[in-house]
Amino acid sequence: MSTTTVAHDEVHHDHPSGIMRWLTTTNHKDIGTMYLTFSLVMFLVGGAMVLGIRAELFQPGLQLMNPDFYNQLIGVHALIMIFAALMPAATGFANWMIPLQIGAPDMALPRLNNWGFWLLPPSAILLTLPFTLALFGIGDGAIATGWTFYPPLSVQGGIGVDFAIFAVHLLGVSSVMGSINIIVTLFNMRAPGMTLMKMPMFAWGWLITAFLLVATIPVLAGAVTMLLTDRHFGTHFFDAAGGGDPIMFQHLFWFFGHPEVYILLLPVWGFIPQILQTFSRKPMYGYKAQVYSLWAIGALAVVVWAHHFFTAGMPVPALLYFMYSTMAISLPLAVLFFCWIKTMWKGSMTFETPMLFAVGWIILFGIGGLTGLVLADVAADAQYHNSYFVVAHFHYTLFAGGIMGIMAGVYYWLPKMTGNMYDETLGKWHFWLTAISFNLTFIPQFFVGLAGMPRRIPDYALQFAEFNMISTIAAFALGLSQLLFVYVIIKCVKGGKKATDKVWEGAEGLEWTLPSPPPYHSFTEQPVIK
C-alpha cells in the first residue's frame, strides 16, 4: 500500500483576511472551524439554560422562575443542544476531516458550504430572540411546548412557536445543504483508488447520516409548516374539529425525530473506531461488518418511529410491530459494540485523553443503548414514557453517546487542526470530571423516573427531593467542568508543544500524512490509493 504524491500547498494565499475571510470563505477548514466554534458557543448557551432548569429543581417549590419560563427553557435547551450544538459539531468535523481523509483538495461545493454555515447564526438568534423580546413586553417568550412541538399546545402557543418554526426551517435548509455537499464530496472527490469500501469509517458514518438528513429533514420542515398554517391560516391538519388529528403530528415529527437520533450518533460511530485503532495500535476489527451495521441502523431508523408515543394508543399489531422493530436495532448495535471491543482486544493500548473519552463513551453509550432496549417494551413503556427514566436514557445516548464522543474527536484531531498538542493533564482532568459528574447527574434520574416523577415539570412531590438535589449538584459540576474544556481548547489554539504530522504513534489514515496544521488547500495533488 502506498500513497504517491502528497503535494503541499505553497501558492494560494490570496484569500482575504479579518472578518471578510470568515464571511466569504469557501475553504473547508475555515468553515469547519466556524462550525466547531459555533457549536462550542451554543453548547455553553444550552448548558447555561439547563443549569437554570436544574437550579429550579434543586429543591421542591418554585424558587427562581415561573412555570411558563421553565417550559421555555426545557424546549429551547433541547433545540439548541440538538440542532445548534451536536449537529454543527459533527458537520464541523465533516468539513475539516472528510477532505483530508479521502485525499480531496476541498469539499465539492464550497460556496454552498459557506451558505450552509451562515444560516446557523440567524437560526440560533431566532430561537433565543423571543426571550429578549419578552423582556421588552413583546410576546410571551420562547417556545414553551418542549422541543417536540406537539399540537394542540403548539397551536395555542405564542410567537415563540413561530420563531422556533422559522428557526427549524433555516436549520433544516442548512443541514440539507451540508448533507448534499458531503454526499457529493464522498461520491466524486475520493482519491483515485479509494473505493467506497476503502473509505475511512468516519466517512461512512457521515454518508449514511447525510442520506438520512436529506430524506427526513424535509418531513420535519413539512410538519412544522403544517403547524404554521394551522396556527395562522385556518387549516386543520392537526385539529380534530376540521377532520385532522393531533397524533398525526407525532407520526410526522418522529418520522424525522427517530432518524435524527442516529443522525447525531452515526458520525460518532464513524470516528470512535478510528480512535480505538489509533490507541490500540491495531487496525479496526470487522470493517465490513461495521459498514453493514451502520447501513442496517440507518435503514431501521426510519421504520421504528412510533415507539416514541406508545401511550398515544395504537392497535395491538402496530404496538407489536414497533416494539419488535425497535428491539431489532440492538442487533446491528451488538455487532458494532463487538467490533469496537475486539479492536481494543490484544492491542497495545495507551490512554491519552481521546482514548479515555472513547472507552468511557463505549461504556456510557452502552448504558444508553441497553436502557433503550428496555424502553422498547410496550407495557413497561407505559411507566417509563415521559418520566425521568426517559430523560436519563436519552442523555446517556445524546450526552454520553453524542457529546462525549464529539469530545473524543476534538482531543483526537485538535493537534492536527492547530499544530499544537493540547495539555494532556488538563485533558485527563476534563475527562474524569465529565464522566463522574455526568453519571452522578443522570443515575439519580433513572431512580426518580422509576419512582414516578414525570418530566417537564417545574416542581415536584417531596419524595423525589433527595435524588433531585444530588442531580442538580452534579449537573453544576458537569457544567463547570466544561469550562475546563474551553480552556484546554483555547490554550491549544494559542500554542503548546508542536505536534508532529502523525501526532499519534498509532495514527493511520490520509489526514496524518499532511503537516500539522495542514496547509490551506489540503491535497492539491490527489494521493493514489492502491
Add this chain to the structure above:
Amino acid sequence: MVRGIDVHYMEPVDNTDSLKPKTKAELESANAKLAKKMVWVAAGSLLFAFALVPLYDVLCSITGLNGKTNNEASTLTKAKVDTSRNVTVQFTSAVMPGLGWNFYPKQASITLHPGKIETVLFEAKNITGQVVVGQAIPSVTPGIASVYLKKVECFCFVNQSLKPGETKVMPLRFFIDPALPKDVSEMTLSYSFFEATKK
C-alpha cells in the same frame, strides 16, 4: 502503508484507472449534477411529508390506528345477523369550548348482535341567542373497532345548524360488521361537537 484506509480483510482491487483524477471542469459538472439529484431527493421527501396526510387517513381507515370512523354512509350488503354474539356499544359526548350547545346521547349504551342495524338518538340544544352551526367528530375505542362500526345514517356526516333555543333529536343508524374481531366485546362511540359557524 496507510492502514486506516486499507481494508485488511478485503482483496485489494486495482481500479486506479477507473478513478483517475478528472479535469476540474469535468469534476465541477459532475458535482453539480449529483447535487441537483440530491436536491430532488430532498424536494421529494418534502412532498412525501404532505402526501403522508392523506396516506395517514387511509392507514387509519384500514387499521383503526386513531379510532376515527368512516365518514361515509355504509350499506349493509349481506343481511346476516350473527346472533351468537352480543356486543355492547357505549355512547358518550363532549361539547368543545366555544360551542353554546347541550349535547348528549339519549341512551348510555346498547347491546346488539353484529350485522343488525340499530338506531340510537342524540339530543342537541342551542342555549345561545344566535344561530349556531356545529360539526360532530366521531371517535371509537378500541381503535380497531372503528373499522367495523358502520354507519348507515349519521348526523355527523354534515354540519348541524340550530336556531336559538332549538332542540334537535338526531338519529344515528349503524351496524357492527360481523367480522369484528372476537377480542372486542364492548366499544365506545364518542361524539365531540365543535363549533363550525362561519365567521
Add this chain to the structure above:
Amino acid sequence: MQVFKKIGLGFAAMLASLNAFADYSWNFPEPVTPMALDTLHVHNKFMLITMVIFVVVLAIMIYSIFAHRKNKGYKAVEDKAPSTAVEIFWVLVPFVILLLIDFVIMGIPAYHSVVMMEDTRDKATMVIKVTGSQWRWQYEYLDGEAQGIKFVSNLTTTADEQHNVAEKKENYLLEVDNHLVLPVGEKVRILMTASDVLHNWWVPQFGSSRVAVPGFIRETWVQVDKAGTYRGQCKELCGKGHGYMPVVVDAVPMEEYKVWVAAKKAEIAKAGEIKEMTKDDLVAQGKGVYEKNCAVCHQVNGAGLPPAFPAMTGSKIALGPIFGADGKYLKDSHLDRLLNGKGVMPAWKATLNDTEIAAVITYERQALGNAATVDPIVQPAQVKAARQ
C-alpha cells in the same frame, strides 16, 4: 489508578441498580393492579438481563484495558487478515445472542404484556370517562348506580406552599379536592379524552397511562386489588400548569363505594338546588369557586397573565352587559364565556352547577377591582334558565 476509579464507578452504579430489586423506592412503586404487577416483573427481568449483558461486556473490556497495555509491554497482535467466514462467524455471535434475547427471552413476555394491556375481551364492571383540561381532571361515571356523577378534581396545594412561604404538606402537589373513587377488585374501563390540548392520565401504581387527545377517545383499564389512596400526575406537557394537575384515586371496598356513590349523589342534588341569593352571599361563595378554578390562569388578584390569559380587573367582558332586551344572554357576554368557553377558556356548563356559575360571575363583576353597573349580579335561576 484512573482505571480503578472507572471500575469503582461502574460497580457503584451497578450495585445501586441491583439494590433496586430489594427496595421499591428505587424502583417502580408497589403495584396494585394486575397490569402494574406484570409490568414490574417484566421490567425487573429486562433490567436484570441488560445488567448481565453490561457486566459481562464491561468485564471483558476491563480485562483488556488491564492486560493489553503498552506500558506493560504488551505488543499488539498482528491481525492476520482472517478469512471472511471467520469474520462472519465472530460478528454473528453477538448478533445471535441479541436475537435470542430480543425475540425470545424478552420478546415473548413482552408480547403477553401487550395483549394484557390492550385486553378488550373481558367486560368491565364499570366505565369512567376522564377528561383532561388545562389544568385539572374531570371525571364522569358513565354507567351503573353511579351514572351521572361527574366532578372536577382541582389541586389543593396552596400557592404559599409552592412559593416556600408556608410549610409543604405531606402530599405536596399530589393532593386534590375531589378524589376519584373506585371499587376494589373490579375491572374498570377508563375512557380518556381532552378538551384543549394533550394530557396523559397516569398513576404509577396502576401501570397504565394513556394520552388524552381532544376530539378523540382512548381507553385503558385498571383493576385495583388493594384498598388505598393512589397518586399520580399528568405526564404529557400541557402548558404552564402541567405540573399542577395530579391524579388522586381512592380504591375502597364495594360496600364503601356504594355509600360514597349515594352520598355524592345527595351532595350533587343539594348543591343543584336553586335559591335566591344576596350579592354578598354570591360574592362570598364566588371567591371560593374563583380561587379553586379560575385563579390558576386569571390569578388570585385578577391580573391575569396576558396575552394568553386576560386580566379580570377592568375586563370588558366582566363589566359589559350579560342579558339582551329579550332576557336571553348575549353572545360573548360574561355568562356565555363561562358556560360555553372559547379557545383556551374551558366550557364550565358541564362541571360547575348553577349556583357556582352565578356566584363566580358575580364575584368577578363585584370584586377583583371591578364594580359592574350593568347586570351587576347573576342569580342561580338565571343561569339555570340560560342553560336550557
